Amino acid sequence: MSITLVKRRVIPGFGLTIGFTLLYMGLVFLIPVGAFLLYTTTMSWEAFWSAVTQRQVVASYKLSFGGSLIAASINLVFGTLVAWVLVRYRFPGKRFVDALVDLPFALPTAVAGIALVTLYASTGWVGQYLDIFGIRVAYTQLGVVLALTYIGLPFVVRTVQPVLEDLETELEEASASLGADRLTTIRHVIFPALFPALLTGYALAFARALGEYGSVVFISGNLPFRTEITPLLIVAKAEQYDYHGAAAIGTVMLVAAFLMLLIINGLQWWASRRHG
């Protein structure tokens, strides 16, 4: 205790910085989020329940949660593959490819949205070839999954990549020298080491996809019961001044987001404990 007191005297500014941090967070988001949750509690339980269980809303949960699960799974497979290729292999333009992975993180979602729908519409660069096989992407649920995959792409790559970089090849050599073939080594040595990072990346990609709006609304076409995502319904209800309906659905999304945040924090804690 005395040591921390002495240190506090050496480095100044604790009161100032923590004060500003808490004040700013409080004003910008803690008080508004709290007030929003309080607003929801002014609704009666019946009104809340009927707002969150409307048929159109339930259809949107299925698409938003289902689509996000599928998109995160696609990212789990391809993101791990991309991370593996970037860490383990050499090929021309690798640095450029590595940098490009962050693009969905930096490119505005509205720009991504119009780019994706232009590419995958039945007249687009990719869509016209898919059309030959009868595959339609734009204005279908497939398009929603595509946009959600795009938006979650950096997360699995960027959580798996550093763990792969730190992985010592000596372990794999030891495994091989003990007679394991490559597949056995991957299954029993590499996979367990990556497992926490894989789960974290999956959860991050899922959480990001769940709340996504901008990149989806252009390619989805927003057909009721078929390609409407939950965030779209929140916007629609807010625009019609149905604040109760919007707030009720918003609360469901907020609770889902908090749960994901808890899960992600738990996963990171578990990963750092295993790692350390």
Place this chain on the structure above:
Amino acid sequence: MITPSTVIDTNDTIAKRWRRATEEPVWIRITLITIALTFLTLFLVLPLTVVLYGAFEHGIGVWYAAVSDPDALSAIRLTLLIVAIVVPLNTLFGVAAAWSIAKFEFRGKSILISLIDMPFAISPVVVGLIFVILFGSQGWLGPWLSSNDMRIIFAVPGIVIVIAFGTLPFIARELIPLMQQQGKEEEEASLTLGANGWKTFWYVTLPNIKWGLIYGIILCNARAMGEFGAVAVVSGRIRGETNTMPLHIEVLYNEYMFTAAFAVSSLLTGLALVTIAIKSAVEWNDERRQRIAAA
């Protein structure tokens, strides 16, 4: 660079067999690289190309006409005004939060770090909704605001606050791990030698966190300019007044003015490319320094 493994590799056949044991055969390597690059081309390169192609398809004159149209200019001006308010505030917040978290021990620190991450998890449309419900005409403070002739929703203050909310974590997330890793010995030395707190921050801390801070600011700036969902809820899309660049892109696209939509998009795309280029430069710099430190 010659590492021990490459030396052994070329001289020793036994070592070669060892290497093969931790590496896949050539055909598997090529297949995996091909799959990865195909996936990234479909998802990253093609969208980028289609934006730039769409923007310049009809020549630079058409592109210029689209970005210098009065509505586009007003959207650009509004977007720049907003980042001029939001980015300095979030920078101040990021530095303050990182300073208190990295240099001091206090109870509830891990909770604070998780709270800083919270805006990442919340859907942008929910962010917009929160402020509509607080400040909208039918919202909690709406009647009071209108009786005092103040407007937050469907006006600039609302857009500023939702963007500040959405981009709040970016700079803090860059600085916290960086400053934690650097510890506090250098600052303590500076203070013991008689420099005051501000001088220590300016001459000791700031040079150490410079690159992380620059990347954080650039990323925060790019995300602030590109924020869409939250702004869509609070802006009311009043042309020439409350349309930011992404909203203007949406309006143009919905009016089938695709070339103009892509032209305005190309500006934000350029910004995104600059952002990821700076990120790579910062990482490359770090790697080089670590390699020098190790050698």
